[in-house]
Amino acid sequence: MTPEQSVLVERVRALIPDELPVREVSMFGARSVMVNEKMIVSALKGGGLLVRVDAERHDELLARPGAEQAEMGPGRDMGPGWIEVAAEAIDEDQRLAFWVGTAMDYNREAIAHRPRDGVTSRSGPMRR
Template sequence: MTVTTPQSELIERLRTLLADEPSTREVAMFGGRSFMVNEKMVVSALKTGDLLVRIPAKRHDELTAHPGATQAEMGAGRSMGPGWISVSAQSIDTEARLSFWLDVALDYNRTTAGNRR
């Protein structure tokens, strides 16, 4: 019997959504499974099934107003800064909701400098 965890389910959903995205790879990072596009992190599936999302800092207030979206922390009380948010597993329970956050991160990814393979 295969046991699935919230994190493994989220990873599979992300793999499906990113299947057609060129230059994608997975990396263990931030205590989760991070998805890199063009060598830049887009999202990370956390052990709890929550999603860590890389966003444009200028959209921080707008995006944290969405249900289940909060300022990301790296450990207790250590803010990751305005370019990072965490979205609860309950708030990405449909493909449309997960796709929304992935699209925000991918759009931002395309505007940032970095390595391109």
Template structure:
């Protein structure tokens, strides 16, 4: 499974140590699961990052530079809460941490609802 190994390493290092993390191939890349919830998926050929965020903050997150609605195939939107972040928007560690924090926040909200 092809994925951007450098970006995958950065994601791996950015996840808090206390989290239960495993890596799984899915969505054509390498997905990072935290407590059995997808945190992020690193794709190949361009190093984009797929994240799942709160639908209530979807519009806000889409305004962040480099963020766009995730698609599953050309022109097939994955819907609210699914965002692809371009590699160029992840050059700084702070940018990557912003997205990881957004996903972990969403995952915590989902867990609290159960």
């Protein structure tokens, strides 16, 4: 993990309530912060942030300073609900808090609509 990622992960963790289950995992070539087993953000190598948001708010959030469509690679959009925020746009704690709060809002919504154990939303019971 780069020094920028380490600092960013610590700043993100400081914004998450202590009572929530939080863990870190490596994914997308970054260090991701998971809450309730769902990714909220990933600290990117250059100090930017990949943020998981409500797809219905995607266009609105893209209009914010430093926000752009997240890509899996050149020309490969990750789709609505995935936004990359430039390091310069989250250098102040208040700006970072906005993005973490937005991701947490989506996380709560996703958890509330999580399928029951053993059931997927489209295919019925999971096959083993």
